[in-house]
Amino acid sequence: MSGRTVLLVDGMALLFRAYYASAYSGYIKKTSAGLPTNAVHGFVKYFTDAVKRFRPTHVVCCWDMGSSTFRTEQFADYKSNRGAPPEDLIPQFDLVKEVVDSFGVPNIGLRGYEADDCIGTLARHYADDSGAHVFVLTGDHDLLQIVAERVHVVIMKKGLSNYAVYDLAALFEERGLTPGQIIELKGLIGDTSDNYPGVKGIGEKTALKLLAEYGDIDQILANLDSLSASVRKKIEASLDMLHLSRDLATIRCDVPVSCPIDGCLWSPDPLRLRDKFEELEFKGLAQQIG
Template sequence: MDNNHKVLLVDGMALLFRAFYSTAMSGYFMINSKGVPTNGVHGFVRHLLTAVNHFEPSHVVCCWDMGSKTFRTDLYPDYKGNRGEPPIELIPQFDLVKDVVASFDIPNIGLKGFEADDCIGTLANQYKNEQEVIILTGDQDILQLVDPAIKVVILRNGYGNYEIYHPEMLLERKGIRPEQMVDLKALMGDSSDNYPGVKGIGEKTAVKLLSQFESIEGILANLDSLSKGHRSKIEQDLAMLHLSRKLAKIHCEVPVSCSLEEALFTIDRAKVLGKFRELEFKGLEKLIG
């Protein structure tokens, strides 16, 4: 396979959280001799290297959330307000994971006021004209970025277990096109991000309305032909529908950039192995080609 032109954009927090919680459930935090828990970072590296070996990208970039305050919390203070403080064992791993990513000479990208998704969307659009783009995440929100030149890879349970979305696959699996994803989320809300959408409208109804009327504009222009129940739900929650759409939409004009030169993927083996030794990581060397 020609891998001269393939960028892997990694949703760092999605991988770190998934790795942390998969072992934390059993109380296994891999605390090293310096007293630092490393389970999340160790699993993150395993996810990252498994994906690199599977997709063989020529370039890799890792994007991060930079704190919980973003333009979305300005619009809606309850946005993600249902999330508690991170577990104490995870907190030191936030800086540590970026340090490990830097040891691979992979750029860490993030900007205060925006989420990792926004940085991923911005970079994906910058790269897609000259590169194939693959986004690695655990988060279905990013499916709105699917495009003929952009694949979204959703991590399933375990390592190396992927659900790969391109436009046809999205239509087949979800019954909608990428550009309808934002409207789908606006209608049904998102309990994990803590915004309600239209009360009483779930995924099934939202997909049905969008396949019938294309978009929120199409639905609003045809309120007369909706069932009485659906119509009154939408009319009662119109303001929240519009707000939910703003919250759901990935902002692809974030002032971040990363040149392809910086993103070129080359591992300095000695540097990476030195970092593994420092953190007392076992069993990862074999994943470095």
């Protein structure tokens, strides 16, 4: 077994969480030149806390690269329910990548795909090809579908240092589902936050019952005659959307993105970091580096 542990960070999940955790008070931290930095400051706190907790030997940060992806091409309404980001968050998108870079951590993203697809691809590569243990840091339950023998998904909960860590056993114990069944579930019930409907009229309770009995959507469809008339009718009325929803829910683990494991060794340069923190007027963080 490799002694290597890779932390894959879902950058947007941390940045948005950090923004809203600090913005609700109404006070937005800014530099003396007026540049907003509250989300970046919070991001650093979440990020360094996770590094302390999971002690990775290697770290990579993945990002969405704009809102149009192959999923919006498949389904125009995908994520169309999301408003524009807050004004004072926008300049922090580039700023946070500079900060990640000053830790010596690669920023990875690919136009046309979501950060989840980059995370899924890299997680599989590091676990299968490099024999590393992988921890994925996110707030996004969609990523539970990539849990595997050497891939753990760490869901950030409210507050600092509050994590739910999922391996195969924990996922099954809590949800009664395998990673693959997370996709099947979303195919059946859709996803309100990503704005696709699944099968109209089928809720989580019915979907979980169907998956417990038949395992996956293909087997449910092969056994339509055994279902109750009302459930069968709902599925038959939404067949196209059922297949589309399952496809939209599927994280791609084979996208053309790479970051060799030797290129993401965790060994930040304290001087470089301190310079960046001083530039952003993060006095407390700069002092901690000493």
